[in-house]
Amino acid sequence: MEYRTIAGLKLPAIGIGTWNMGRARLGYEKPDGSNDEQCILAIKEAVKLGMWHIDTAEMYSSGHAEQIVAKAIKGIPREKVFITTKVLPSNLKREYLLAAARSSLQRLQVSYIDIYMIHWVNSTGQIKEAIEAMDELVEAGKVKHIGVSNFSTAQLKLAQSCTDNKIVTNQVQYNLLDRRCEKELLPYCQENNVILTAYSPLGQGKLLKNKVLTAVAAKHGKTPAQVALNWLVSKKNVVTIPKAASVGHVLENAGATGWKPDQADLAMLENEF
Numbered sequence: 001m002e003y004r005t006i007a008g009l010k011l012p013a014i015g016i017g018t019w020n021m022g023r024a025r026l027g028y029e030k031p032d033g034s035n036d037e038q039c040i041l042a043i044k045e046a047v048k049l050g051m052w053h054i055d056t057a058e059m060y061s062s063g064h065a066e067q068i069v070a071k072a073i074k075g076i077p078r079e080k081v082f083i084t085t086k087v088l089p090s091n092l093k094r095e096y097l098l099a100a101a102r103s104s105l106q107r108l109q110v111s112y113i114d115i116y117m118i119h120w121v122n123s124t125g126q127i128k129e130a131i132e133a134m135d136e137l138v139e140a141g142k143v144k145h146i147g148v149s150n151f152s153t154a155q156l157k158l159a160q161s162c163t164d165n166k167i168v169t170n171q172v173q174y175n176l177l178d179r180r181c182e183k184e185l186l187p188y189c190q191e192n193n194v195i196l197t198a199y200s201p202l203g204q205g206k207l208l209k210n211k212v213l214t215a216v217a218a219k220h221g222k223t224p225a226q227v228a229l230n231w232l233v234s235k236k237n238v239v240t241i242p243k244a245a246s247v248g249h250v251l252e253n254a255g256a257t258g259w260k261p262d263q264a265d266l267a268m269l270e271n272e273f
């Protein structure tokens, strides 16, 4: 695995996401334990391969994804994994946020969260109180770093102005099919030492059948997923967290680093999308 040091943090270029782990097919974020063992094995494999950045949220399967993470990391020294979890916009008032963090810590069975993130905001007015509550969690040692997600550049700047702690990352959708962040947010992160954590790096699977992507992959003896992830983490300040619920997918995603497509291939990819 390749690693990146950004905002004072060393992270694997590729970690693992957990949205839809432990979720029933029907019902909004309804938990379902029937596939937990496979998810636990996938997370364990990711950690074994050096992809120890695990991304979860109180929202995912209504907290059950955090419980899956707890089982996957059981027995691993705490400092050997890096856990990001997120608080919902309905919990951004101080007391709610502090209670949400307590619940996440309990479900995760850990004494601290590496990055605690605002999942998204329903209004910019929610930011100040939430960030100040997060400062309290940092002060108490429950949270190591503060992050945000789905923030515009202006919202990120506002969040940063509310705290002396660093806002280490903005987690946003970024993949070959959705390159909106390249216009303003990515350059801002690159210039200001902020991690851009790319979510849905495989377009939730939608981009993997693309002909150009498939051709570049074939030329390098790689898979479309490996090329899509490689392209993302070749960008300065970008790390990513593909969700993979099988050991096979984790192994494949681990093979996305350690090689480089040539300039002509990169140009072909960038022109296609």
Ligand SMILES: NC(=O)c1ccc[n+]([C@@H]2O[C@H](COP(=O)([O-])OP(=O)(O)OC[C@H]3O[C@@H](n4cnc5c(N)ncnc54)[C@H](OP(=O)(O)O)[C@@H]3O)[C@@H](O)[C@H]2O)c1
Binding pocket: 016, 017, 018, 019, 020, 055, 056, 119, 149, 150, 171, 172, 198, 199, 200, 201, 202, 203, 204, 205, 208, 225, 226, 241, 242, 243, 244, 245, 246, 248, 249, 250, 252, 253
């Ligand atoms: N902050 C936010 O608002 C936000 C929003 C969305 C996502 N996220 C985070 O980002 C993570 C990743 O995004 P995502 O889950 O939306 O989408 P994604 O990672 O782009 O795609 C996940 C899908 O791709 C499949 N997959 C994984 N590796 C593969 C491979 N090597 N070959 C073929 N298919 C592969 C997975 O299948 P299997 O499950 O069968 O392995 C799953 O169906 C989430 O899990 C979550 O942690 C955050």
